[in-house]
Amino acid sequence: MEQQTYQESQNEISLKDILRIVRKRKFWLAATFIIVVGLVAGYLFRATPIFQASATLWVEPTQSSSSFEDIFSLQGGTSTTRISTEVELIKSRRNIEKIIEDLDLLDYYTRLSGAKNRTTINSLIGSISNMIAVSTVKDTNIVRISVDNENPNLARNIANTLSVVYNDMLKELAQESFTVRREFIESQIGATEQQVLDAENLLREFKEDKGIYILDEEARLLLENVTYYEKQIDPYNILVSEAESKISAFSEILAENGEQPVLYEKISLDPQLRSIRAEMFRAKLELAGYRDTTSPVLGRESSRQVELSTRIIRLENDLNQQILEIVYNAAKEDLSSYIRLVYKELADAYALKYVAEIDISYLTQLRNKYEEKMITLPALEQQLLDHQRDVTVKQNLYILLLENFEEAKIAEAAVTGTSTIIDQAVTPLSPIKPNKRMMLAIGVLLGLFLGILLVFLVEAFDDAIRDEETIRRTLGSELPILGRIPHLIYDESQKYPELIVYNDPTAPPSEAYKLISTNVLYSSVEAPKVISVTSAEMAQGKTSILANAGIAMAQNGLSTLLVDADMRKPRLEKAMGSPRSQSGMVNHLLQDMDLDDIIQTPLDELPNLKLLAVGPLPPNPTALLTSDKFQKMLITLRKKYDMILIDLPPLLAASDALIAARVSDGIVMVVRSGQSSKYGLKLAAENISNSGIPIVGIVINDITREDSYHYYHYYYYYSDTGEKAASKRRQYKSQYRKSTRRYRKRMSALSGKKRNVVKKRASVLENGVEIINLEKPTIPKPEIKPEPELKPEPAVPETEIVPDDVIDDDVIDDGVIDVDEIDDDVLDDESAPVLPVSGKPSVNNRNRETRPKVKSPFDYITELEQDVLQEEKNKEEEDDTTTE
Amino acid sequence: MGMIDIHSHLLPGIDDGVKTEEEAEKLLLLYKNAGISRIVCTPHLANPYVKTHVLGIRDAYTWFKEAAVNYGIEAILGSELYIGLDESKFIPFLDKFLLVETSMLVEPLYLLDKIFALQLKGFSIIIAHIERFSWISVTSPTAKRMREMGVYFQVNIQGIEDGSAEPYIKKNWVDFIATDNHGISRRAPVNLDIFHKYPEIMVRSMKILNL
Numbered sequence A: 001m002e003q004q005t006y007q008e009s010q011n012e013i014s015l016k017d018i019l020r021i022v023r024k025r026k027f028w029l030a031a032t033f034i035i036v037v038g039l040v041a042g043y044l045f046r047a048t049p050i051f052q053a054s055a056t057l058w059v060e061p062t063q064s065s066s067s068f069e070d071i072f073s074l075q076g077g078t079s080t081t082r083i084s085t086e087v088e089l090i091k092s093r094r095n096i097e098k099i100i101e102d103l104d105l106l107d108y109y110t111r112l113s114g115a116k117n118r119t120t121i122n123s124l125i126g127s128i129s130n131m132i133a134v135s136t137v138k139d140t141n142i143v144r145i146s147v148d149n150e151n152p153n154l155a156r157n158i159a160n161t162l163s164v165v166y167n168d169m170l171k172e173l174a175q176e177s178f179t180v181r182r183e184f185i186e187s188q189i190g191a192t193e194q195q196v197l198d199a200e201n202l203l204r205e206f207k208e209d210k211g212i213y214i215l216d217e218e219a220r221l222l223l224e225n226v227t228y229y230e231k232q233i234d235p236y237n238i239l240v241s242e243a244e245s246k247i248s249a250f251s252e253i254l255a256e257n258g259e260q261p262v263l264y265e266k267i268s269l270d271p272q273l274r275s276i277r278a279e280m281f282r283a284k285l286e287l288a289g290y291r292d293t294t295s296p297v298l299g300r301e302s303s304r305q306v307e308l309s310t311r312i313i314r315l316e317n318d319l320n321q322q323i324l325e326i327v328y329n330a331a332k333e334d335l336s337s338y339i340r341l342v343y344k345e346l347a348d349a350y351a352l353k354y355v356a357e358i359d360i361s362y363l364t365q366l367r368n369k370y371e372e373k374m375i376t377l378p379a380l381e382q383q384l385l386d387h388q389r390d391v392t393v394k395q396n397l398y399i400l401l402l403e404n405f406e407e408a409k410i411a412e413a414a415v416t417g418t419s420t421i422i423d424q425a426v427t428p429l430s431p432i433k434p435n436k437r438m439m440l441a442i443g444v445l446l447g448l449f450l451g452i453l454l455v456f457l458v459e460a461f462d463d464a465i466r467d468e469e470t471i472r473r474t475l476g477s478e479l480p481i482l483g484r485i486p487h488l489i490y491d492e493s494q495k496y497p498e499l500i501v502y503n504d505p506t507a508p509p510s511e512a513y514k515l516i517s518t519n520v521l522y523s524s525v526e527a528p529k530v531i532s533v534t535s536a537e538m539a540q541g542k543t544s545i546l547a548n549a550g551i552a553m554a555q556n557g558l559s560t561l562l563v564d565a566d567m568r569k570p571r572l573e574k575a576m577g578s579p580r581s582q583s584g585m586v587n588h589l590l591q592d593m594d595l596d597d598i599i600q601t602p603l604d605e606l607p608n609l610k611l612l613a614v615g616p617l618p619p620n621p622t623a624l625l626t627s628d629k630f631q632k633m634l635i636t637l638r639k640k641y642d643m644i645l646i647d648l649p650p651l652l653a654a655s656d657a658l659i660a661a662r663v664s665d666g667i668v669m670v671v672r673s674g675q676s677s678k679y680g681l682k683l684a685a686e687n688i689s690n691s692g693i694p695i696v697g698i699v700i701n702d703i704t705r706e707d708s709y710h711y712y713h714y715y716y717y718y719s720d721t722g723e724k725a726a727s728k729r730r731q732y733k734s735q736y737r738k739s740t741r742r743y744r745k746r747m748s749a750l751s752g753k754k755r756n757v758v759k760k761r762a763s764v765l766e767n768g769v770e771i772i773n774l775e776k777p778t779i780p781k782p783e784i785k786p787e788p789e790l791k792p793e794p795a796v797p798e799t800e801i802v803p804d805d806v807i808d809d810d811v812i813d814d815g816v817i818d819v820d821e822i823d824d825d826v827l828d829d830e831s832a833p834v835l836p837v838s839g840k841p842s843v844n845n846r847n848r849e850t851r852p853k854v855k856s857p858f859d860y861i862t863e864l865e866q867d868v869l870q871e872e873k874n875k876e877e878e879d880d881t882t883t884e
Numbered sequence B: 001m002g003m004i005d006i007h008s009h010l011l012p013g014i015d016d017g018v019k020t021e022e023e024a025e026k027l028l029l030l031y032k033n034a035g036i037s038r039i040v041c042t043p044h045l046a047n048p049y050v051k052t053h054v055l056g057i058r059d060a061y062t063w064f065k066e067a068a069v070n071y072g073i074e075a076i077l078g079s080e081l082y083i084g085l086d087e088s089k090f091i092p093f094l095d096k097f098l099l100v101e102t103s104m105l106v107e108p109l110y111l112l113d114k115i116f117a118l119q120l121k122g123f124s125i126i127i128a129h130i131e132r133f134s135w136i137s138v139t140s141p142t143a144k145r146m147r148e149m150g151v152y153f154q155v156n157i158q159g160i161e162d163g164s165a166e167p168y169i170k171k172n173w174v175d176f177i178a179t180d181n182h183g184i185s186r187r188a189p190v191n192l193d194i195f196h197k198y199p200e201i202m203v204r205s206m207k208i209l210n211l
């Protein structure tokens, strides 16, 4: 059942517990917090700030840049995929190279990184490309160019330059085709003008020469028809030439970039294109036939014409697609976006030329039809017709060229990039990275989180007991806390440094010891008589608590016996300020030495306080502590004393401690705050509960301010001289006096035996507090043990005192001394064995010790001599027998 | 305050110590000059390596005690008991102090038990020249346990001079400094001035002996 309570309390962790744990380890929390925030702040302080500048652009998705063939632009995807192409285009190597050149960045970075690290153009392109982030504003054609850099001005410059460079690139690309066209037309105009003049001169000379000035009606009609077609052919010729110029221009760009575009000759041989061409030729011819026959006035297109027009458009589309495919197929796999664009332009030019050639060929066929008829005319007329035709054709061409030239000039000038800068980048004022506020906020949160985490980790790994809460949670059951001893520093200059209650019965710590004695006495209905004091581990302070509590009991008039049963490391005598005596409990247990001869009175002023020391340390203490003799001894002693306090070995160090404690009415556990381990306490408590001996309660030793502010505060009041402290002190005093008086009454009522009460004298302090004071002369005589020196001779059998079986067998069984049970701390230097700690005359103790029967040295010599003589005699007899 | 040498082999012709009465007198003069007022004569007993003339101890001690009076020195009889063979017969000094030695090389079986048995009889055990036993050191568990048991340690002046006693002195484990004087005919004379260099140990010795 106890097990269950224990488990329940283990699993429950309330908010209060959490707060308590955090408060207890607030230094861990604070330290972690400060370190984390400090690290973050340090990083923020040291980190180079990064500035971001952004420019936004409105981007028209890239289109075929030749504006006058709209049908070609039918191919291609939706505008969103176009936009992603733009994003790629913006960061293209060509643009970044341009930026580096424009802003002289190579020089700038070489200076920045020092002469040692040569900045190469390639590494620079990489790093600048990393600075640039291009993103699209969702579902719009708006593109944002962001540049991160340590230098805010440079960031702005790069962003702005990039938007301009990008725009320029688009512009250049578009302009390329317009420029080629304008230049071509320009070059043709002069030549054509001359041709017109030449043709006109020839016509005039012919007319003057032959005297024929006017053509007859039939010839004029023929001429009109021929020139009609010639007029139609001319623009296509120009188109072909334009296309050729473009082809050569784009091919040149591609060649510069290491590309080998497919040649036009190869395209014209493509069988699929040929079939398209043939079909298109027929369709156009047929369409032209309709135009030929229908009067322009009644020009209502038949359904056939519509069908033909649609087919032509479709065929052109197919053709366009086919050419683009051929061009791309011939190119390399992974093309940069720019080169891809140029290829596209080239394909467009090829298509332009191809279609124009188809137009030329069918128009030529139609024209030739009328030309053939001209042969039937008379020779002179025919010649005039030729001249006239020539002039008309040349004039038409010239006019066409002039028109186209104007148009080309305007178009060229009107070309802009397809993007528009919406917002220019401005110099950023505050850095984007590191975001100080955000980072600090994260640091603060992280610090708190890690701090709390660490607090709980430390709590989980800290096995030490620091407060009552921990004890309660470790043991589960509600064990009473019998007392709380504050952290004490002994005044070594005093005769009995450890005996606080003896030195100053009214000092605050003495009150704590007195409270322990009161609490022990009232721990059960029938007052306990034999109490074992122990701890789970070594060095918990059990001995000094036992000594002081014993003094408090003795001062209260109880005849008190302190028994040192810690045979491994006895410390009680040292705590009591007595030298280690030569004889003690061990002599009684092994040699039946009279208890009255070995029980000491360590403090002259407290004759009712007795001490039973260990005596010689047996190699096998277990055998002694678990012996029936030990139990019998305690039963005997129980009758003689009001209270017996046994200093047991630590439970976890000695297996015999609990067996020895069988005769006691209860066990007092001492726990040293901040040192005792939870595990040890739990184990010890389990062992005790298995043994069936009741635990009277727990004494917490060595409480410091850090362990528990509350208790420290409590004692602080007592050491205070202020009014408040005095009143508290009074209150506590009278309480203690009352309780002890009550106890004595009860004791006498219980036993009915008359008790020897040490007469006490009440003295009044300045603050009116009575204290108990003991006076030596008034000690009632019967209580004092007669001084052993008055005894004639200790009844110690001088020979064969050690029963062989006890010493030899036990020791042999146990082997040599269990070394593990000896710990080092008490041993070093201070452990000079029997030295009297104080200057106290050791008369009493010396006389109490077992002394070998007083013999003179000559008695010993006699014994030795007898031995030797006996030996010699034996030898002689032996010799005699051998000689005989 | 007078000083005491609790370990000596000055009885003439008894063990491996002083041979003649003349030699003993020479030594007594040295002790007197060194300001030593008490000498404990501790002939070897039960030592398998030393033959002790047990039957001569009585007369030798009677003579030595008389002779010492002339030098203002009190002679006390004791013995140096060898633990390991037979520990039943010995001569304690000052009623209850027993100087013991053991094998130099190995720890005797049941040493601690034997010490406990002697303690139980009321004797205070002093380990002679602890620094000379190779089986024990300041770090050995046996040494620690002996300190807990209240066993006293004695070191030789020679051990102080050659430094082998140093760890014990540092640990404050030395209760007695003694000469283990074997005379001047067999060994080099002992530097008795060393006694004066450790006044704290002298005070401690006197307290233990209750002198």
Ligand SMILES: [Fe+2]
Residues within 6 Å of the ligand: B007, B009, B080, B128, B180
């Ligand atoms: Fe010796």
